[in-house]
Amino acid sequence: xxxxxxxxxxxxxxxxxxxxxxxxxxxxxxxxxxxxxxxxxxxxxxxxxxxxxxxxxxxxxxxxxxxxxxxxxxxxxxxxxxxxxxxxxxxxxxxxxxxxxxxxxxxxxxxxxxxxxxxxxxxxxxx
Amino acid sequence: xxxxxxxxxxxxxxxxxxxxxxxxxxxxxxxxxxxxxxxxxxxxxxxxxxxxxxxxxxxxxxxxxxxxxxxxxxxxxxxxxxxxxxxxxxxxxxxxxxxxxxxxxxxxxxxxxxxxxxxxxxxxxxxxxxxxxxxxxxxxxxxxxxxxxxxxxxxxxxxxxxxxxxxxxxxxxxxxxxxxxxxxxxxxxxxxxxxxxxxxxxxxxxxxxxxxxxxxxxxxxxxxxxxxxxxxxxxxxxxxxxxxxxxxxxxxxxxxxxxxxxxxxxxxxxxxxxxxxxxxxxxxxxxxxxxxxxxxxxxxxxxxxxxxxxxxxxxxxxxxxxxxxxxxxxxxxxxxxxxxxxxxxxxxxxxxxxxxxxxxxxxxxxxxxxxxxxxxxxxxxxxxxxxxxxxxxxxxxxxxxxxxxxxxxxxxxxxxxxxxxxxxxxxxxxxxxxxxxxxxxxxxxxxxxxxxxxxxxxxxxxxxxxxxxxxxxxxxxxxxxxxxxxxxxxxxxx
Numbered sequence: 001x002x003x004x005x006x007x008x009x010x011x012x013x014x015x016x017x018x019x020x021x022x023x024x025x026x027x028x029x030x031x032x033x034x035x036x037x038x039x040x041x042x043x044x045x046x047x048x049x050x051x052x053x054x055x056x057x058x059x060x061x062x063x064x065x066x067x068x069x070x071x072x073x074x075x076x077x078x079x080x081x082x083x084x085x086x087x088x089x090x091x092x093x094x095x096x097x098x099x100x101x102x103x104x105x106x107x108x109x110x111x112x113x114x115x116x117x118x119x120x121x122x123x124x125x126x127x
Numbered sequence: 128x129x130x131x132x133x134x135x136x137x138x139x140x141x142x143x144x145x146x147x148x149x150x151x152x153x154x155x156x157x158x159x160x161x162x163x164x165x166x167x168x169x170x171x172x173x174x175x176x177x178x179x180x181x182x183x184x185x186x187x188x189x190x191x192x193x194x195x196x197x198x199x200x201x202x203x204x205x206x207x208x209x210x211x212x213x214x215x216x217x218x219x220x221x222x223x224x225x226x227x228x229x230x231x232x233x234x235x236x237x238x239x240x241x242x243x244x245x246x247x248x249x250x251x252x253x254x255x256x257x258x259x260x261x262x263x264x265x266x267x268x269x270x271x272x273x274x275x276x277x278x279x280x281x282x283x284x285x286x287x288x289x290x291x292x293x294x295x296x297x298x299x300x301x302x303x304x305x306x307x308x309x310x311x312x313x314x315x316x317x318x319x320x321x322x323x324x325x326x327x328x329x330x331x332x333x334x335x336x337x338x339x340x341x342x343x344x345x346x347x348x349x350x351x352x353x354x355x356x357x358x359x360x361x362x363x364x365x366x367x368x369x370x371x372x373x374x375x376x377x378x379x380x381x382x383x384x385x386x387x388x389x390x391x392x393x394x395x396x397x398x399x400x401x402x403x404x405x406x407x408x409x410x411x412x413x414x415x416x417x418x419x420x421x422x423x424x425x426x427x428x429x430x431x432x433x434x435x436x437x438x439x440x441x442x443x444x445x446x447x448x449x450x451x452x453x454x455x456x457x458x459x460x461x462x463x464x465x466x467x468x469x470x471x472x473x474x475x476x477x478x479x480x481x482x483x484x485x486x487x488x489x490x491x492x493x494x495x496x497x498x499x500x501x502x503x504x505x506x507x508x509x510x511x512x513x514x515x516x517x518x519x520x521x522x523x524x525x526x527x528x529x530x531x532x533x534x535x536x537x538x539x540x541x542x543x544x545x546x547x548x549x550x551x552x553x554x555x556x557x558x559x560x561x562x563x564x565x566x567x568x569x570x571x572x573x574x575x576x577x578x579x580x581x582x583x584x585x586x587x588x589x590x591x592x593x594x595x596x597x598x599x600x601x602x603x604x605x606x607x608x609x610x611x612x613x614x615x616x617x618x619x620x621x
């Protein structure tokens with residue numbers, strides 16, 4: 001069991017990071033902490049993908065010294081996927097930060113529970 | 128190569144490119160551009176559907192002539208084309224008929240942004256339906272999430288902002304799980320294109336050594352998409368989100384976006400994992416149980432609501448439960464029923480949301496049932512439109528809702544164990560609960576009052592679209608056999 005964990009240590013770290021990010025995003029009411037959780041989750045996925053693409057003794061797929069054998073190079077696709085995933089992550093983070101800013105402007109708090117409470121109270125007042 | 132074969136690519140690229148142009152146009156021009164794009168997509172989709180029907184099959188479109196694993200592919204078959212035709216029709220109808228609900232609540236200086244986001248949603252929907260690469264699917268799931276959050280936030284009120292944030296948080300949790308599932312699947316198989324994934328998974332499953340990793344991957348993907356589409360117990364964001372956005376936004380979210388996510392899941396289940404492996408992992412049973420709970424709990428919460436929009440939102444949660452029930456049963460017949468329900472619900476729920484907006488508007492903007500009494504005198508057309516949608520939801524014969532319930536019932540008869548009894552019991556309970564909450568609403572709307580009948584000031588576009596939704600609902604109910612036959616033919620070559 002320990003041997004399996006050691007052999008797949010990067011994947012194990014990725015899973016632990018994913019769980020940390022997931023719980024932070026789900027449970028923490030503070031928007032900034034939620035965004036940090038989201039980024040940890042994204043990074044965990046990127047780490048997982050990077051670990052798939054990396055192989056000891058192989059280099060980036062750029063032909064040097066006339067070596068054309070595919071066995072000398074790593075598969076570049078996971079790196080491409082990581083790039084795409086980073087772009088998606090950055091866009092989502094930007095939108096979440098913009099929403100947090102708007103929320104702070106309107107409610108003067110970054111705590112989501114507080115926002116729901118204020119909304120609930122205003123609904124009660126309307127009744 | 129026929130020109131027709133290239134149309135899916137144009138349909139995806141055009142809304143993506145024009146959404147950038149829409150964002151710098153004036154509101155009215157952006158609206159016209161968005162409507163034209165949607166109309167073109169609808170015509171192209173129908174064109175490809177006819178092509179597939181005549182040539183009897185499917186084809187794969189290789190993007191840029193780059194082969195696997197470097198390139199990206201679109202897969203066009205009968206199921207994809209018929210579902211995307213329905214999505215295009217619904218999107219076009221919502222944008223045309225929902226003009227009033229959009230322009231009444233959204234600042235006019237931001238209308239161009241609203242339509243730009245609608246174009247992005249349109250492109251995402253088409254990619255989710257047509258893509259043959261699951262990572263591309265994930266990317267467009269995220270684009271769709273961002274665009275749908277945008278259309279909710281544009282309303283500008285505090286409530287809609289809070290609802291949009293809640294929606295986005297849950298959508299991101301779902302996306303994270305989906306991404307992890309896809310990455311894990313890539314780790315096991317080394318493929319991202321659906322046909323290659325299918326081959327690898329079948330081989331891996333037969334070796335017997337990869338049951339747990341495959342179970343983990345399908346579980347992550349299924350739970351991720353379930354959270355995004357609002358399956359019980361992840362449906363509680365729906366009431367706030369659909370209740371506080373503009374009616375057109377709620378219609379788009381409920382009518383097409385959640386359905387596109389579910390269609391992507393069906394594609395993964397049937398085309399990547401195959402139904403046999405999906406059932407063998409046991410995930411189908413989990414989905415089945417949560418779907419049944421979703422139907423009952425969603426309907427119960429709809430009965431408890433006093434707000435017409437929130438009632439429609441919980442009704443959506445129950446109807447999504449039906450779709451997942453079909454997936455959970457895990458047979459070809461039940462998948463046909465789920466696909467039929469996707470079409471039926473996509474054609475019904477936007478009509479309910481748009482009519483609710485009209486009914487609420489003519490009742491001084493009231494959402495509560497007590498203030499909607501006698502609304503039929505204030506807007507007869509919207510009341511009839513709402514009633515027709517409600518009757519379809521209840522499952523009155525000749526409507527699409529009846530046929531979907533009938534299909535779920537008959538598909539359960541393949542089994543002779545607890546699944547048959549549970550399906551039938553839940554169908555009966557749900558029909559009773561649906562009848563209660565829709566009757567409650569209709570009684571309020573059609574309560575006799577002494578008010579004089581007012582002249583209907585609804586826009587012509589809304590009336591046309593209301594008629595289109597009603598007729599298409601009846602057409603789907605009456606000519607259901609033709610629709611089912613196409614889906615069955617498509618499922619054979621899916």
